[in-house]
Amino acid sequence: MTYKENAKKYIENYDLSIGDTIKVNKEDISYTGILLDRPEDADDGYLVLKLSSGYNIGVAIDNTTAELLEKGDKPKIGYDETEIPNDPEKQNISIVSTGGTVSSVIDYRTGAVHPKFTASDLVKANPELLDYANYNVKALYNILSENMKPEYWVKAAEEIANDISEGADGVVIAHGTDTMHYTSAALSFMLKTPVPVIITGAQRSSDRPSSDANINLIDSVIAAKSDIAEVCVCMHGSLNDEYTYLHKGTKVRKMHTSRRDTFRSINAQPIAKIQNKKVNINPEYAYTKRGENELELNTAIEEKVGFIKSFPGISEEFIEYHIDKGYKGLVIEGTGLGHVPDNLIPALNRATDANIPVIMTSQCLYGRVNMNVYSTGREIIDAGVISGLDMTPETTYVKLCWALGQSSEINEVYELMQKNIAGEFSKKSSIKDFLN
C-alpha cells in the first residue's frame, strides 16, 4: 500500500485494505467502490475508489466516514505460470528481458507504467510467438532503461554468451528504448557471436492495444532465426505497423522522444527490412553470417569515462573536473566538424598528458569528425585528442569504456579506437545517409 500519513491512518482506522468494497460517506453524498492504491507521488488527503461503472475517482477524506461493505482481493496483474511447449522441428530462441516498455504493465504502486512483466509473460501475452520457435525465457533484471549501468551490459553479455553456448540459435533482448543504443553498442564490442543477437523494445507500452511491442517482438524473433549473426536493434521502421528495420548495434540511435520509428541508422543504412515476417537484407550490406564467428566474450570494461557536451561559453572546468576526479577517459560531443572553444585546449592537453584518452565526436550526429579544416581543430589535435570518425557520440562513449577495459595505455587505447571492432565506423560517407 502506498497510502501515507493521513490517508494511511484513515484506512487503518477503518480497518480497510486495498481491494475491499467500501462506502465513503460525505456530508451530502456517499460513494461506493473498490478501494484502490494511490500513486506514490500523490498526496495523503484522498482515497482512490473504483466505482461500479469502472471509473476511478479521488475522494477527499476530510469530514467523511467510511464503512467496509465487502472484503476483496487485491487485483492481481500478470498470468499464471504455464509450461511453454517445445517443438524439436523449430529453432531455439532465447529471450532475455531487462525491463522497459516492451515488457511493462500498469503499476498501482506508482500509478505509472512500470516494467513488471517477466519474459515468460511476454510469450503468454503474444501466443503467436510459438508459431516461430521454441523459447528459453529469462528475466535477467527488471530496471527502467534510464537506470541502465555499464555493469548491466556485462551481465547481459555473459547471459547471452551462456545461452549461445547452451545451443540458442538466436537471442532476443527486451530492453527499454531510452538507452537501447548504448546497450546494443556495448554488446557489439563485448560479443563475437555465431548467431543473431537482437535487441528490441516498444515506444508504446505493452499494456495498450496500440503497442508496437508485439510487432517488434515477433520481427525480432524472425531476425533471431535469420542468417545475420550480428548484434542488432529491431524496431518499427515507420509510423505504420507495417515493417521493422534491423539496425547495426553500433550505428543506431534513438532520434525521437515518442514516435514508434524513433530508432534510425546514423551514417549508415539499416541491415535489413522485415516485412510480412520476411527478412529482406540490404544487398549492399556485407554482414557477418551465421556460424562465421566463434563465440567470444570480452567484457572487460572501464566505467569511469566522462561524456561532455560542448556549448558556447563552456568553461575548462568541465574538463578539469573529470581529470581531478580520476576519470580514465573522455568523450567530447563537439560542435560542427569536432570543435570546442579554444579556452578548453590547455585542459585537453593536461588530460592527454595525464594518460587520459580524449575522443572528439560531433553533436551534429550526422557526418564525420574532421579537425583539420579550422585552426581550432588543428590545435585540438595538437592537444592529443583523436577523432571519433563517423561514430555516434554514444557508440564512441561505449567503445571507449570497452577500450579502456582492454588497456590503460593511451596509445593502445587510441589504436583500438581507430580499429573497426564491430562495424562502428566506415571510411566512406554516402550521399544517402542523412535524415532517414
Added chain:
Amino acid sequence: MDYEKLGLKMGLEIHQQLNSEHKLFCPCKTELVDDDFDELVQRKLRPTQSELGEIDRAALQESLRGLNFKYENFENHTCLVENDDEPPHSLNEEALDICITIACLMNMHIVDEFHTMRKQVIDGSNTGGFQRTGMVATDGYLETPYGKVVIESLGLEEDAARRVETKDGFTEFRLDRLGIPLAEITTDPSMHHPDQVREVAYMLGQILRSTNVKRGLGTIRQDLNISIAEGARVEIKGVQDLDLMAEIVNREVQRQLELIDIKKQLAERNAEVLEDIHDLDELFENTESKILKSAETIKAVVLKGFDGLIGREVQPGRRFGTEIASYAKKRGVSGIFHSDELPAYGITQEEVDKVTDFLNIGEEDAFIIVAHDEDIAISALEEVKRRANLGLEGVVEETRKALDDGNTEYMRPLPTANRMYLETDIPLFKITSDRVEPIANNLPELPDVKQARIIEEYKLSEDLATQLVKRQEADMFEAILADVDVDATPVASLLAYDLREIKREGHDINVLTLDHFKGIFTLLADSKIAKDSVRKLAIETIKTPDMEISEIAEKNNLTMLSEDDVAKIIAEIVANNEAMVKERQMGAMGPLMGMCMKQLKGKADGGMVNKIVREEIQKLL
C-alpha cells in the same frame, strides 16, 4: 402496450461535443476538416490485459475480427498525440469547466479529484485502442413533468476518430474528430414511458445548449438503454431524431417479446444447437446459385427444433434469422442462408431436399448455410452457433445500432466495467471549491427560463423570443437594448430572422459587431432611418464595416427626409392629381398614399406621410 406490466425500464446516455478552443489532451483545434489528408498511417490493435487481470469480452470480440486500420493525418490540423505517437498533454481545463457548469445545472455532486481512465475500444476509432475518459460528477437530478429523473453521472471524454470507409481489409479513420472533448451524461434506468424519455432528452438538450457546446449535425449523440422484465438490457446507439425515440422503444419492446416467445417455443421443443460444421461442397457442385457457385466452400450447421422460428419476424422486416446473420457478418460474411427462407437465392427445392437428407434432420429442425472462404465460413458458423445458443436463453445483452426506420441492429456485446484502467500519462486533477464556486455562482440561464423572461421584459411575441433563444442571439439582443432606447421588435426581428436571410444571400454576418448593431438602432431610435431600412443598412454595413453607420446610411440614400421636404414632395404629388381629388374627394386618399409611399419609401415614416396627404387633400376641398 402496457409498459408498466412489461416492466419497461429506460435510461439515456447523451454525448455532447464541447466547444472548447483546443482538444482534450492536445493543442489541436476542435474543428472538423474537409481538406485532403496529408499522410495515411497503418495500424493494428490487439486486446490486452486490463487492470483487473481479465481480458474484457467485448474487447476480445472486436479483436477476433482482425481488422487493420488506416488513419488520415493532417500536417496542420492534427498532431502526433492523435496519431498515438506522442503522450497526451495535460487535461484541457476549459473543457473541464464547461462540464462543471453542466454538472451544476443538473444539481450534481462534483468529484474531489478527476482521474483520467483508459476505456478499451479496439474498433479502431481510437488510435491508442482506448478512449480517455473521466468522471466529473455524479448523483444529480432533473425535475420533469413525469417526475424526478436521476442523472447518474457526467463524464468528460475524448470523441473518437471519424470513420471514412472500410476497404480491402482496412478501416480508414480521419483523425480530426479524435480528441474533441465530449460530455457524457447518463441517467438512471428509471424511465417507464417512451414520451418521458423524449422529454428528458429534450430537457438535457436545452441544458447543454445554454453552455459552451458545439451545435449542428453530429455534435450531440443520444444512446438509449432499454429492458423489459423478462428481457435483457440493450444499449441502442445513435438515436438522432427525438421524434423517433418512441418508435424505437416500441420496436425494441416488440423484439424482446418475440425473442422471449421464441425461447419458450424452443424450450418446449427441446431445441438444441448441434456442434458439427458440415461440408456441403459436393451437394452444390452443379448449383445454379451464383453466390454459392462463386464461394470457395459451402458449410452448414444444424439447429434442432428451430424450424419456422428462424424466419419469425422480431421487428418489422427483421427476422430471428436477421439477428443470427448480424453476428455472422461480424466475421466477414455478407449473410447466411437459413432453411426457413429456402428455396430462394437460386437455391432450388431439390437442393434443399438434398441438404435435408444429407444432414439427416427432422421436420422441426433447421439448418443454416454459409458460403465463403474456409476460415471465414467456419468462423461465421461458430458465431451462428453462439447466437443460436443464446436464443435458447431469450434476449441477449447487446449494444445495438439505431436504424433510420426505428429498427435496431446488433453491433457488439455490452461492454463490462473492467474495460477501464488508469491513464497513467496524465496526472490526477483536483477539483477544488475555488474552481467550482465561481462557476456555480455564475450559471447560464436555461433556454426556457431565458425565453420566458425575454417575453415578459421586452414584450416580445413568443415566436420572436423563441427564435432569438434558439439562434443564440438573445445575448446580443439584450446588449443592444441595454444601450439603445428603441422598440424591441425590430431589433429582435433583425437578429432572429433577417440575419439568417442575409447570410443566405451570401453576406458574412459575422462581420457585424455589437457596435454596428447599436449604431443602426440608434439611427432608428432617432428617426433618422425608417424601420424598413434596417435590413438594407445591415447589408451595407457588412460591405463597409469600417465606415460610420450614419455615413453608410447617407451614402446609400437610407436617411429619412425632413418633414418639410416630405411635405413639399407630397404637395407636388397632390397638385399633379388635383382633378382626381376634386372628383373623388377623400376617396383619393388611397391612390395618393400609394403614389407618395412609392416615392418616399424608406425616406419618411408612413404615419407622417398619411397625415400630410390628408392635410393636402383637405386644402384642396
